[in-house]
Amino acid sequence: MTSTNTAKGTRDFAGVELWKRNYLFGEIKAVFLKYGFEPLETPAMENIETLTGKYGEEGDQLLFRVLRSGDFLQGLDDAGLRKEKLRTIRQAIVDKGLRYDLTIPFARFVARYHAELPMPYKRYQIQPVWRADRPAKGRYREFYQCDADVAGSTSLLLDSEFIPMVDEVFGRLSLPPSIFKINNRKILAGIGESLSGHYSLESLTASIDKLDKIGMEGVRSELINRGFSNDDVERIGQFMAIDGNNAEKMHRLAQMLPSGSLGQTGLVELNEVLSYLSNCPLDNTQVQVDFSLARGLNYYTGTIYEVVLKGIDMGSVASGGRYDNLTEGFGVKNLPGVGLSFGAERLYDVMENLGLFPQGVGRHCQLLVINLDEKLNPVYLGLVQSLRKQGVATEIYPAKVKIGKQMKYAEKKGIPYALIAGEPEFEQGKYQLKNLETGHQEAFDLPTLIHQLTA
């Protein structure tokens, strides 16, 4: 007897939970389409070379690897089959891996077809990804990502457009007001350049990225631990202390960075991105320049963003940025891009916690025809088919069991109406329609009944 468990960290989705997930994905998708993004779907499995080395050492560890088909030991001899040769063996017996994110498959796709695609190429992708992470609350081994990216353009107008797009998505989902934090990687590099010591940009950004969580004191001690001099830590503290509105922050930073430096370029870019929004009122979103925003992934080279919901302790619910060399690893240069990813699993949790999913979401079936007499099955089926042809999603209970049990079935499925008819009703052409929420019951002829249900 086989266990009915799903594989660790993976989930079945059904019933109301799946309706809600599909509603969430559907709203995001509708906005993606409205902004001119086209769908892309890539295979769940990629050749292992497509994936390895793309996500750092940790990512390589977390890849799910698929065994070669057939004689998977083919490339090895008994001498090579030793326990200490784990990595060599793995390399020999594995030829595919499961999709780890949606960015690398997108890059592979664009590198492959860039000559034929409409350029700039705007695609969205809503598909599951797999990571061999330790499962925990809110962390799964199979989860969905919702990405929108534009490849093939340096225009910062594209960077701007993600801001009203997020505003519209979150508005449609009735989410609380959001803070759209924005920064530019070149500004971070500029801050790094303005220090007297030479440090890796990664160690700088990794530290200041934690400002929200550990405060400036925490960042200070982390920087000291990473070998930053006291003077430089002091200077970084001055950058992080810049406050005011967006214009004031940018003005202040411009004064602090050497003219003609990379940091100034970053400021010009950031200013351009924000300037495009001047005619573009946002309903629910506050755009906030944040020089401590760093984003972990190192492929970003320009604009970076991260969106949080006010008063919701959930971390970022959308994030993204601009990159210069999306497809370089696949041998195609000069294809810059910019993209944003919604944290779909987190958004689901927020909406669930706040009760934001619409009542009756996904309720499709409208009517259950109660089975009073199995001899009437052909008549029931005829009736059900007429209703379906008129667009009424209808079910017939397939056997004559107690009416209460049939009503219970309708209730469990969220079917709002029941039709009750036996031989006399069919003869008269009048059917009892029961509203299962209010309990109200009334007899209608078929056209009126259909009108009731489709109005």
Next chain:
Amino acid sequence: MTSTNTAKGTRDFAGVELWKRNYLFGEIKAVFLKYGFEPLETPAMENIETLTGKYGEEGDQLLFRVLRSGDFLQGLDDAGLRKEKLRTIRQAIVDKGLRYDLTIPFARFVARYHAELPMPYKRYQIQPVWRADRPAKGRYREFYQCDADVAGSTSLLLDSEFIPMVDEVFGRLSLPPSIFKINNRKILAGIGESLSGHYSLESLTASIDKLDKIGMEGVRSELINRGFSNDDVERIGQFMAIDGNNAEKMHRLAQMLPSGSLGQTGLVELNEVLSYLSNCPLDNTQVQVDFSLARGLNYYTGTIYEVVLKGIDMGSVASGGRYDNLTEGFGVKNLPGVGLSFGAERLYDVMENLGLFPQGVGRHCQLLVINLDEKLNPVYLGLVQSLRKQGVATEIYPAKVKIGKQMKYAEKKGIPYALIAGEPEFEQGKYQLKNLETGHQEAFDLPTLIHQLTA
């Protein structure tokens, strides 16, 4: 530099092809919902025990296996690591596999949740499955299945309902008329019982299932090869020669089978399934009793069906049947069910070959705003946002390049209109709207323009 190829036998989907696929899946899904089926999604990976032994020896060979995470050699010592111990090694290093079909995950799910689910439980599932088959024309290693099943009821009314459901799906897709072939496994068993020798039901059904392809002469010699006696082959020939309309066929068979036999039970069931259709006109479907229909899979125990399109040489485009013991392998008895699966990949090919996809399917973006002057970017973005707020899916070309290039972009994406406006147009509040199909161009104020595009 990494290759941009997809893994062997897998495909990227984008552009028109993906719009068409989504249209096809969407139509099938809409009908599933109308008939009261609810969606189910199961994980791509299952524990390997869930999959092995469920699909026969060949199925086990075709499973994609996922390597254990971390130290996958943990359970083995160097003595166990010998090339000849392929299967033992595989068993030790693999703990998950990729979904091979949608039936076993459905069975696992129902076995797990049957106490909570509305019963009978009607679910549809449209998800990819993976098989390590040799790729060939029309055969892929990743492909979609579209299944609808009902678990937990013996009512044959459910078996009947799949017939108008297929009729409706194929009607919506404008497919050619179809032949809905129907039989009952008990009839096949009854034919087996009526023979003088004792043979396995599998060898009988495997042979007669080929009647369509190899003719009765071919079936005869195959039966002889499988050890059937001449007399019995003769008798099978008589069963297969039964013709006439459905009623005549069933009448004739009833005379040939011993009364009270399993075959007679099958006939009664078949008759019942058909009798429920008496008030249920089919638009595009001919229901045909076919005693040679066997279906390969051995878990069917009652009704079996297979649908072909008249004049289309593609094999079956939908198939299914009734089974008694869906969940027995998962320790839950007495959960019979009935289901049907659409051959989505085949249906796609038929529709593509016959040009049945609607013109402009998936065309979502309606308008491209031409970029005449990047200084106007904030004004363009403001305009685009007003249009989007009014429900017009709109794109702005992100950079000022030659107008011809921007028009080409719209054409490639199937965007039907372009809006052309520079400073004077914004000042006057009149915008040139160009129909990219007809070439017609006219100036409108914004409300009229929106009305034009949303009417």
